[in-house]
Amino acid sequence: MKGPLGSKYILEEVIGRGATGEVWRGRTHEGERLAFKLLHDTLARDPETVNRFLREGSILSGVVHPHLVRVHDLVVEGATLALGMDLVEGSDLxxxxxxxxxxxxxxxxxxxxxxxxxxxxxxxxxxxxxxxxxxxxxxxxxxxxxxxxxxxxxxxxxxxxxxxxxxxxxxxxxxxxxxxxxxxxxxxxxxxxxxxxxxxxxxxxxxxxxxxxxxxxxxxxxxxxxxxxxxxxxxxxxxxxxxxxxxxxxxxxxxxxxxxxxxxxxxxxxxxxxxxxxxxxxxxxxxxxxxxxxxxxxxxxRDSGGTEPAGRRxxxxxxxxxxxxxxxxxxxxxxxxxxxxxxxxRDPGSDTGPGPGPTTVAKSGDGPAPESPPPSSARASYGPNQVPDLVGMPETQARALLPPSVGVQIRREAAPSGSPDGVVLAQDPKPGADLPTTLQLTVSSKQAIQYLADIEPSAGDTVRTGTEAANLRLSGHPQLHAIGVEGSPCGNETGSVEYDLGQHYTRLQGLAGLDDNSPAAKAQVTVEFYGDARKLKSITTTLGKSQDLEVDVRGVLRLTLRWTFSGGDASRCDGGTLVLGDAQLVAAAGYVPPSTESPTPTLPGG
Incomplete structure (x- = not known):
């Protein structure tokens, strides 16, 4: 059906076919290139499918991610159901x-x-x-x-x-x-x-x-x-x-x-x-x-084989x-x-042969392989409301042992000689302490790290870094290499700042929240992250409720942060300070960031 699709689009050529329909290359009347998924007409004649298309399609159009083909529009025209999507120039896997x-x-x-x-x-x-x-x-x-x-x-x-x-x-x-x-x-x-x-x-x-x-x-x-x-x-x-x-x-x-x-x-x-x-x-x-x-x-x-009718299952x-x-x-x-x-x-080169099967698999005639105890089995045991001993564990394992109510702030240091990547080197508070709102882990890293606070903004509002941000705290913890942004909920104050990343980094990670000393207890701030004008992530945080920060910045040339303060006490305009604590950019393989230093506040007991 080469030609018009609805009132806004023009179909040009078929570029793929599948079990549910055809994919067409097309464009808007303004010239924007898009791909269109046209569902088979047999589906379009099914009223329930049309209802699902409208219901589910509206959900799909709201899902945005750098590694998704975004759904831009739904088209329902007679016996035609179509999705307007990003046109990806390239092949499939x-x-x-x-x-x-x-x-x-x-x-x-x-x-x-x-x-x-x-x-x-x-x-x-x-x-x-x-x-x-x-x-x-x-x-x-x-x-x-x-x-x-x-x-x-x-x-x-x-x-x-x-x-x-x-x-x-x-x-x-x-x-x-x-x-x-x-x-x-x-x-x-x-x-x-x-x-x-x-x-x-x-x-x-x-x-x-x-x-x-x-x-x-x-x-x-x-x-x-x-x-x-x-x-x-x-x-x-x-x-x-x-x-x-x-x-x-x-x-x-x-x-x-x-x-x-x-x-x-x-x-x-x-x-x-x-x-x-x-x-x-x-x-x-x-x-x-x-x-x-x-x-x-x-x-x-039944214990024996056989097939049971679906209605009885x-x-x-x-x-x-x-x-x-x-x-x-x-x-x-x-x-x-x-x-x-x-x-x-595990050393990736130490076990590349066929080797034995995993512990959940046994060959004919073999008994089940013994399961290895978890690495933490020899550690001291603490109560459910106490901090476990996490030093020496992989970061993923350490996070898994903490309840969802505990925020984790990660500080990465160069891995000691002979040490693996991603292992906990230190923790604060120590094992046995009462579970805090936020826990700090120092984790080994073999990848180069660049602190966002050490990059000079290319445009935007003034932010606090260096010595001006050295005393910012989230849940009682000083924020290493912090970025601070002052704001007030009156009038939904907004601002932004831009950084040139040059496609040199893969992700931004850290912690986001309102500084402990913010006078507006009810204020909240929403932070949006954009990569080359494409929205990557949005988080909203309030006083005492810090958020883990994990943003995929692969291939991003320019990173933009936009914030909006809201909430607060209607009778006063006290604001607060948005804090990005220890915000780190993980460098892409082979890239070595310029050497810079940021002031590091003294940790309690340090």
Whole structure:
């Protein structure tokens, strides 16, 4: 249907086709280039699908992330349902996999990390992608190396048919999670399973359960653990095994944490060469999992095999769902702790051969491998309201041991000679103290760090740095290398500042909040972060409630911070001081920031 689309767009040529429709290259009447996803007309004739399209589409259009293909508009015209999206100039991930085979492990982890960060934004919006696979991972050729842009998120939900078709599996067989084959609804853990499959494929060129028979693939998803490909680094293998856990609650979560684990692996495995490209995967291994967490396609109501009609399966599935829900928090934390420990403490070059399988897998004739105790098992035990001993742990594990109510301020120092990256070197307060509102961790880093306070702003309002900001505090803690911004809630005072980053950094991290001495107890401040005029993140903080700061700045030339003060006491205009504490830019690989120094306040007891 080349030609007009609605009143605002013009379709020019088809650039892709899939199970749910066609993708067209097009433009607005003003010349802006866009891509358009036109759903099949059979879907447009289904009233329930149209309702879902309007309901779900409005949610999708609000999800913005640097590694997502953004949905700009919904078009409903007669028998046409269309989504107007970013036009990404480049190929999908399938193209380089088909042309070149297995990727270097570090590169595969970098692609998976960007995909996971995109999934985190999707999941935060209450959406499950349902169809994570290389064809839906676009590579934006305008950047070097190409940036990941995840597409088609939420489309499967919109296109899901009503009536008899609602029982059909949604997804692609090589990447489908076992709980979907077992008839359970998709969850964020479903997407992380597919991400694990895709990561496996990037590292060896083939999916772990590849087979000509779809039924055999689904059976392996439900019953088997993947075979370990030759040349797979040990730390990476452990994370893949965790992502492919049969129990959804046992997979590392949430997606944002998985992205952090993958970023660490990408750094550690940067120099590891690509392994052999396989045409068939290693033989799958029978998975060991007990009856309560086994996810299979056999009859859940009987011990023997067989198939039970779908109508009789709801009761058992509901009970199992409740069991998994109870176990979800504990299992997710344990899994993330294990993956983080491997990512930060194992030498990526020390275990690149086939080696033994993971502790959750046993070959025929072997007993189950003994599970290693968590690294903290030999440490002193403290009560639930006391600070645990975190020194020597990987950062991910340390964070997992703290309750959500405790904010974490990270200060990074050069890793001592022979020490791994991302390990806690010091903590404040000490072990055994009462849990504070905010806890400081000093973490080793092998990547160059640049404090934002040490970069001269290129434009914008005046901010406090250096000695002028040395006494700013959040929750009783002096803020190292702080940036301070004065403001008042009267009239919703706003301001901004810009920094030239030159595409030299990958992320901005630190802590944001209102200074402890701010006179307006009810004031709040919203901070928005923009990269080259594209909104990256927005946070709102109030006195005594600091927020962790984590902003993806990959490829950003100019970083803009915009703030708005609001709230406060209507009878007075007392303001406050926005504080960005220890705001650090993590340098891209190979870039060494200029040497600068910022005043460091004296910590209590220091």
């Amino acid at each position: 399938r193209a380089p996999l088909a042309a070149h085979g297995a990727m270097r492990p570090g590169d595969a982890c970098a692609v998976a990390a960007e995909t996971a960060s995109a999934l985190a934004a999707v999941h935060d919006a209450g959406v499950v992608h349902r169809d994570v696979k290389p064809e839906n991972v676009l590579l934006d050729g305008r950047r070097t190396p190409p940036a990941v842009r995840l597409t088609d998120f939420g489309i499967a939900r919109i296109a899901e048919q009503t009536g008899s078709k609602s029982t059909m599996l949604v997804g692609t067989a090589p990447y489908i999670a076992p709980e979907l084959a077992d008839g359970q609804p998709p969850t964020p853990a479903t997407d992380l399973y597919a991400l694990g499959i895709m990561l496996y494929e990037m590292c060896c060129g083939v999916t772990p359960f590849a087979d000509r028979s779809t039924l055999v693939m689904l059976q392996h998803h439900g019953h088997s653990a993947p075979g370990r490909p030759p040349g797979m680094p040990g730390a990476l293998w452990e994370l893949i095994v965790a992502l492919l856990a049969k129990d959804p609650a046992a997979r590392p979560a949430p997606a944002g944490r998985v992205a952090i684990l993958l970023e660490a692996l990408a750094r550690d495995l940067e120099a590891v060469p690509a392994a052999e490209t396989l045409t068939e995967p290693p033989a799958p291994v029978a998975a060991l999992h007990d009856a309560d967490t086994a996810l299979s396609m056999r009859n859940p109501g 709801g009761g058992r599935r509901g009970r199992r769902g409740r069991t998994l829900a109870i176990a979800a928090v504990t299992a997710a934390v344990v899994c993330a702790v294990a993956a983080g420990a491997y990512a930060a403490t």
